[in-house]
Amino acid sequence: MPPARRDCLVLMAILVLSAMLRFVGLPGRGEWDDDQGTELLAMLHWVRDGEVPLLGPVSSSGTTHHGVAYYWLLAPGAFLSDVNPVAVVATLAVVGTAGVAATWWLGRTVGGPLAGHLAALLMAVSPSAIATSTFLWNSNIVGPSAALAAASGWHAWRTRQPRWWFLSAAATVLVVHGHTLAAVGVLPLIVLFVADLFRRPRRPRRQVIWVLVGTSLIVAAGLGPSFVFELRHDFTETRAIVNYMWNGATAHGPSGESIRTLPVIAWRILAWPVSGNVSAAPLSALPAVFFTVAALTIAATGTAGVAKQFGRWAMATTVWAVVALTLAAPNLGVIHSGLPNDQYHAWLDPIIFAAIGVAAAWMWAARSTVLKAAATTVVVACLTLSIVSMPPFTSARGGWPSAAEAADRIRAVTDDDPTAVTGVYKTGAAVEFPLRRAGSRVVDPSVAEFLVVTCDPLFERPVGIPCGGPAEAARAFMAGFAMAETRDCFANGPRRYICIFHRR
Numbered sequence: 001m002p003p004a005r006r007d008c009l010v011l012m013a014i015l016v017l018s019a020m021l022r023f024v025g026l027p028g029r030g031e032w033d034d035d036q037g038t039e040l041l042a043m044l045h046w047v048r049d050g051e052v053p054l055l056g057p058v059s060s061s062g063t064t065h066h067g068v069a070y071y072w073l074l075a076p077g078a079f080l081s082d083v084n085p086v087a088v089v090a091t092l093a094v095v096g097t098a099g100v101a102a103t104w105w106l107g108r109t110v111g112g113p114l115a116g117h118l119a120a121l122l123m124a125v126s127p128s129a130i131a132t133s134t135f136l137w138n139s140n141i142v143g144p145s146a147a148l149a150a151a152s153g154w155h156a157w158r159t160r161q162p163r164w165w166f167l168s169a170a171a172t173v174l175v176v177h178g179h180t181l182a183a184v185g186v187l188p189l190i191v192l193f194v195a196d197l198f199r200r201p202r203r204p205r206r207q208v209i210w211v212l213v214g215t216s217l218i219v220a221a222g223l224g225p226s227f228v229f230e231l232r233h234d235f236t237e238t239r240a241i242v243n244y245m246w247n248g249a250t251a252h253g254p255s256g257e258s259i260r261t262l263p264v265i266a267w268r269i270l271a272w273p274v275s276g277n278v279s280a281a282p283l284s285a286l287p288a289v290f291f292t293v294a295a296l297t298i299a300a301t302g303t304a305g306v307a308k309q310f311g312r313w314a315m316a317t318t319v320w321a322v323v324a325l326t327l328a329a330p331n332l333g334v335i336h337s338g339l340p341n342d343q344y345h346a347w348l349d350p351i352i353f354a355a356i357g358v359a360a361a362w363m364w365a366a367r368s369t370v371l372k373a374a375a376t377t378v379v380v381a382c383l384t385l386s387i388v389s390m391p392p393f394t395s396a397r398g399g400w401p402s403a404a405e406a407a408d409r410i411r412a413v414t415d416d417d418p419t420a421v422t423g424v425y426k427t428g429a430a431v432e433f434p435l436r437r438a439g440s441r442v443v444d445p446s447v448a449e450f451l452v453v454t455c456d457p458l459f460e461r462p463v464g465i466p467c468g469g470p471a472e473a474a475r476a477f478m479a480g481f482a483m484a485e486t487r488d489c490f491a492n493g494p495r496r497y498i499c500i501f502h503r504r
Helices: 003-023 034-049 069-081 085-111 113-125 127-131 138-159 164-178 180-198 202-222 224-232 236-252 255-259 262-275 282-301 305-328 342-365 369-388 399-414 429-438 457-463 470-478
Strands: 419-424 450-455 485-491 497-502
Touching (some): 003 113, 034 069, 034 085, 034 429, 069 085, 069 138, 069 164, 085 113, 085 127, 085 138, 085 305, 085 342, 085 399, 113 127, 113 262, 113 342, 113 369, 127 262, 127 342, 138 180, 138 305, 164 180, 164 202, 180 202, 180 305, 202 224, 224 236, 262 305, 262 342, 262 369, 282 305, 282 369, 305 342, 399 429, 399 450, 399 485, 399 497, 419 429, 429 450, 450 470, 470 497
Parallel strands (some): 419 450
Antiparallel strands (some): 450 497
């Protein structure tokens, strides 16, 4: 069999495996909470009301937004299905599988066919990559987009064809649109581009300057919707970002306190690609960190040519990610069960997978039996750690089907009467979306006949009142339903209580 055909068949097999791990049982797998409800409410307003979004979902700072490209990626599935969440999340499953192919391209470009196959296989079974492909969240497009950006950039480097930087620039725009903090991952790509520019002779370098102009135009076009919004709203986003950055240092405390979180952040970043969230699989994290560090070291020091150049770049990029996120997001140093924030460094995952593939392929190609055994050990260990940490095929919280059932139960009480939705420490969007999509008249609490209040037991401590009645009643009182009658109150999974109040 010709090598090209064999490699194509191997890639197809890996992509089939990747698709199976992402599409099987998709309706009931992913998380469904206020973030997902808010995002699909924006899509519902676009599809049904023609309100085209110019900004993406609001960030955790509460004052800025992520990029709008996320909504544009979801748009085809949303318009074809009338914003059916299953159809929309299927878009992310396709994006996740495409990310596996891009990771294969990256590994193959810098380390050869075997490195590409191993990198793609690791991403196909990665618990973090699978999880981000099976539920709605803006940051879930970051990893696949980063894989495409890195692969096209390194392909430009290896082939000396600068036109590939156009694709890298477009993918980089998607990375930044997916999550504002993913901008940390842009600097390594800029360094690679500048190095590619200055290593060329003078005449070809002029061609790269035109590529620089073209990539700048691509980036400008990608940021166009945000710029239009800023012009219309007195640059509120820019001012909020400057205010957050200016006050962030004070809010995070002295730099010495941030540096103390560096070991924990490094541990999370290095373990996440292979074994997923450290709070879900703490025992798998330590060996995952060991094998990741070993692979990065081998790729940076033991290989040769483009593989070694990539290994050094990957090592430097990983160190940069740890240091930058320690300073910019020290909250990564505190692990909150049920509140993951590893999406801050998802852009690094395909780079680490490619580095592991490069290291394993180099050891396998060596004549030494010991190195071949070491390559097998690294690959088998990483695959085992990923498989044992793989997320379940059914959401423990019920996912979208549970929220849809709750909406049916609410509608049985409220009928077509005007209804308001809110939440304790949350917005209640997880329930508001299925109600709006089903045709309920959702209005402001001041003119509502019914009020639906949601409550998450995870936030009972900061609220100081238990869910299941008391917290919801207090929230209803604040919303103007002081003398309201409780029509129904029920648990909608382990992380959501819902109470329905009727104005007397």
